[in-house]
Amino acid sequence: MTIELTSREELINALHLAAELEHNLMCQYLFAAYSMKRSVGEGLSEVQLEMTRGWGALMTLVARQEMEHMGLVLNLLTAIGGTPYFQRPNFPQRKSQYGKLGIKSELTRFDQETIRRFQEFEAPHPEPGPEFCSTRGIAREEIRAQLLAPQVFTHRSANEMTAATKGAAREIEFTSVQDLYVSLAAGFVTVAAQIGEKNLFNGDVSAEIWGGPNTPYGEGSMDDLSQYGLDLIQVVDLKSAIDAIVEIVEQGEGILAPPDYIEHTHYCIYTNMLEEMHAQKPAFDAARPVVRNPLTKMHPDITAPKEVNIITRPETREIASLFNLAYETMLLMMLYLYGSSPKTMTRRVDFMNAIFFPLMTMFVRPLSEILTQLPAFKDKKGNAGPGFELSKDRLVLPPPEDVWSEFQKHFDILAWQFDHLWIYELRPESDDVIKRLRYMAENMRRLADDWRAHWQNVGRGE
Amino acid sequence: MRMATDPDPSDEPRGVSGYTFALAGEPDFDNLVHLQPDEEGVCERHFGYGKNDTGPRVGVSVTQAKWFDDEKLVYHQAPEYLGARVSFVKAQLTERNGIVIRNDLFAIDPLRVQVRKKRGALVIDREDFLDQKNPGLPITQATSEMLERRQPQGLTDSSVEVAKATGLPDASNDSCINNRRIRQRNLEELLKHTRNPVERAALETRISQLNILRRWWELSQGGKPIDRRAHQLTLQAYGWAVDINGAVHVNKIGADENVNWPLSFWMGGWDGDALCAYISGYLSIPLASEA
Numbered sequence: 033m034t035i036e037l038t039s040r041e042e043l044i045n046a047l048h049l050a051a052e053l054e055h056n057l058m059c060q061y062l063f064a065a066y067s068m069k070r071s072v073g074e075g076l077s078e079v080q081l082e083m084t085r086g087w088g089a090l091m092t093l094v095a096r097q098e099m100e101h102m103g104l105v106l107n108l109l110t111a112i113g114g115t116p117y118f119q120r121p122n123f124p125q126r127k128s129q130y131g132k133l134g135i136k137s138e139l140t141r142f143d144q145e146t147i148r149r150f151q152e153f154e155a156p157h158p159e160p161g162p163e164f165c166s167t168r169g170i171a172r173e174e175i176r177a178q179l180l181a182p183q184v185f186t187h188r189s190a191n192e193m194t195a196a197t198k199g200a201a202r203e204i205e206f207t208s209v210q211d212l213y214v215s216l217a218a219g220f221v222t223v224a225a226q227i228g229e230k231n232l233f234n235g236d237v238s239a240e241i242w243g244g245p246n247t248p249y250g251e252g253s254m255d256d257l258s259q260y261g262l263d264l265i266q267v268v269d270l271k272s273a274i275d276a277i278v279e280i281v282e283q284g285e286g287i288l289a290p291p292d293y294i295e296h297t298h299y300c301i302y303t304n305m306l307e308e309m310h311a312q313k314p315a316f317d318a319a320r321p322v323v324r325n326p327l328t329k330m331h332p333d334i335t336a337p338k339e340v341n342i343i344t345r346p347e348t349r350e351i352a353s354l355f356n357l358a359y360e361t362m363l364l365m366m367l368y369l370y371g372s373s374p375k376t377m378t379r380r381v382d383f384m385n386a387i388f389f390p391l392m393t394m395f396v397r398p399l400s401e402i403l404t405q406l407p408a409f410k411d412k413k414g415n416a417g418p419g420f421e422l423s424k425d426r427l428v429l430p431p432p433e434d435v436w437s438e439f440q441k442h443f444d445i446l447a448w449q450f451d452h453l454w455i456y457e458l459r460p461e462s463d464d465v466i467k468r469l470r471y472m473a474e475n476m477r478r479l480a481d482d483w484r485a486h487w488q489n490v491g492r493g494e
Numbered sequence: 495m496r497m498a499t500d501p502d503p504s505d506e507p508r509g510v511s512g513y514t515f516a517l518a519g520e521p522d523f524d525n526l527v528h529l530q531p532d533e534e535g536v537c538e539r540h541f542g543y544g545k546n547d548t549g550p551r552v553g554v555s556v557t558q559a560k561w562f563d564d565e566k567l568v569y570h571q572a573p574e575y576l577g578a579r580v581s582f583v584k585a586q587l588t589e590r591n592g593i594v595i596r597n598d599l600f601a602i603d604p605l606r607v608q609v610r611k612k613r614g615a616l617v618i619d620r621e622d623f624l625d626q627k628n629p630g631l632p633i634t635q636a637t638s639e640m641l642e643r644r645q646p647q648g649l650t651d652s653s654v655e656v657a658k659a660t661g662l663p664d665a666s667n668d669s670c671i672n673n674r675r676i677r678q679r680n681l682e683e684l685l686k687h688t689r690n691p692v693e694r695a696a697l698e699t700r701i702s703q704l705n706i707l708r709r710w711w712e713l714s715q716g717g718k719p720i721d722r723r724a725h726q727l728t729l730q731a732y733g734w735a736v737d738i739n740g741a742v743h744v745n746k747i748g749a750d751e752n753v754n755w756p757l758s759f760w761m762g763g764w765d766g767d768a769l770c771a772y773i774s775g776y777l778s779i780p781l782a783s784e785a
Contacts, residue, residue: 065510070507070508071507071508071522078518078519078692078695079518079691079692079695081518082517082518082695082696082698082699083695085508085509085510085515085699086699086702088510088511089510089511092501092510092511093511096501096511256722258721259721259722260501385592385596388592389500389501389591389592389593390591390592390593392501393500393501393502393503393591394503394504394590394591394593397503398503398505468505471505474632474634475590475593475634477634478590478593478594478634478635479593482593488638489636489637489638489641490592490593490594490595490596490638490641491594491595491596491599491601491638491641491642491645492595492599492638492641492642492645493595493596493597493599
C-alpha cells in the first residue's frame, strides 16, 4: 500500500527519511564488509579466502550503490528546494525507531544472521518465492508505467509525516523501503499536477552532484561512474525525478528490475550469498570476531543501550575516535558540498577531490578494517569496528568565509592524531597494522598540507 | 604490475572493490612494476588450456641500439646490446587515490633504470631523484613540479599504437570487448581441465570478472565508454619524459655521468586479468668524451 504525499513539505520529509535510511543501511553494510577476514593467516583456506573476498566485493558494491541512492535522494531534495540531509541517530536503535519499516539499526559482523537481516531490508514486498532471483524481470518502460500508475493509498494525515521527521515520536507509516520509494514516485506526480511541474522543481539544480560524460565536474571518475557500478543523474523535472527513483528501486529490491538484471539486485545478491554460505561444507567463519555495536561512548540518542559494546582498550579506542573524526569530517564536507551556500565550480571540485576518493577510500575504509583487527576490551575477547558515531545532534557548518580554514583545522588535527597514536609504542614497526597506520599518517599529512596550499601540490590530472 | 584498483585503497593487499585481485594461491600485491620475469614478486597467470594459453608475458628488452659517432655525425648499430634486459628497480605507479595524483595520470616512483646484457651482466644502473637537493624525498612531500616530471603527458583512448603493439586487430571498442570474451572462453576451457580446488577458485573469479556486464543505468546524459576492463586494452598513457638526474651506480659503457640521461616511454594496453601492460620507450645515454 502506498502513502499519499500531497505537498512539497511532505515530499521533503519523506526524502529526508529516505536519505537517513540509505545512510543507515550503507553504514551497516560497510561494517559487515570490513569485518571480513582478509588472509589465510586468519584461519581460512585459500579457497575460503577467495569465497570471502567475493562476498566482500559484493557487499562493498551494494554499499556503494546505497551511497549512490543517497546521492540521488539529495538531488531530488535539491531539485524541489529541500536542504541536504545527513542526519541519523547513532547505532544501535530499536526496531521500532523506523515504525512499520521495521529496520533494525545495528552494527554486526558478517555472518548468516546479519546477511538475513540485510536481505529483509532489501526484500521486495510481498516477498517473492525462492525462484525469484533466477527469473527474468520486466522492461524499464513497464517499471516506469507501474510506478506512475494510479496507486492505492493508505490513509493517514499529513501531520503524521511531519512528526516523522521532527525526531520526537516517530510515526512512520511506510511499510518497506520499496513502499517509501513507490510513495515518493506517486507523490512527485501528484504534487507536480497540483502546483505545476515548474513550480515543484524550483530548486537550484546546479547545486546537484551528478556524473556521466557531460558532468560539469571534469574528467576523471565522475564522467564514468558506471565503472564503479553507479550512475548519478541530475534531477531537473518530473521525468528525471522518476528516473532517479526507478534506478533506486531496481538496484535495490529488484521487484521492478529489468531482464537479466535481477540477479544483480541487492535482494538477490544477499539471497544468493545466503545460499552460498549455507552450502559451504565444512562451514567456516568468514569474519573476524567483531563485537556488536562497538562504540567509544554511549550517546544520548541510542535507544538500545544494552546492545552497545563500549571499547575499553585505550589504544583501540583512540583509533576508533580517529575514525569517527574522519567520518564526521567527511559528512561535514558533504553537507557543505550539497548545501545551498554560494560556491564556485572550482570550490565544488576542490571539495569533491577531498571527499570521494581520499577521505572515503584512503582513511574511512582502512581505519575501519584496522579496527576490526584490534581487541575492543581490556578484559575480554572480541574485536572492535567502526562505530560511525556522530558526536552532535546536528552537523553544523562554519560560516561560509571560514569553511576552508575550518576544514584545515580538521585535517591538521587528523594529521597530528595519526602521527601520535599510542599504538605505535605498543607494537613493532614491522606489524602490519602499524605499517598501514603509518601509510595513512603520511597520506593525511600530505592531504592537510595540500589543502593548506589549495591543492597546489597535487600532480597534474587530465 | 600487481596492484589494487580504485575504489580499493592503494595499499589494499589483495583487491576487493576494484577489479584487480591477488587470487587464491597467489601472494599479496607488491605494487611493483616488473619488467623482467625473474624478478622477485612476479606471478604470471595462465590464459587458457593447451595452445590457447596465450597472453601477455613479463619481459622488456632492447630491440634497437645504436651509438652516435660525433666525428662522422652518423649512427652506428650496437648489436651487442640487442636483447639486453631493462628493469625499473622497485618502481611503482603512484596515485594514492587522489592524494598525490588524480585521474590515472600515475607518477612513477622510485625511478631507477638498469640494463643488463643478455647473460645478466649489469652495464647501466642510474636513479632519478624527485629533488636533486634532497635525494631521499618521499613522494608524499613532492611538489607538483617534481611530480609532473614523473607523470605521463596524458591519456589516449582507443590508441592504434597500443592495439598494434599488443596484437589487437584494431583499436575499436568491439575488438576490446571481443578480446575479453575470447579470454573468458579460454579460461572456461582451462577450468574444465583444472582439478586443483585452489586453481579452480582463482579461475572462477577471473571468469566472473570478465563478464562485461551490460550497463542498465544509462540515464546520464550522453553515451558512456565501454567497461574499463575492456576499455583499458587500448588506453595509452603517453609522454613520460624524464631526464634521469641522480646517482650512477653502474656504468660499463663509458656514459657521461655529469649530464642527465633522457628517458621517454609510454605504457598502455593494461590487461586487468593478466595484471600486465605494454611499455615502449627510449633511453639516450650521452657518452663521456674519452669513451
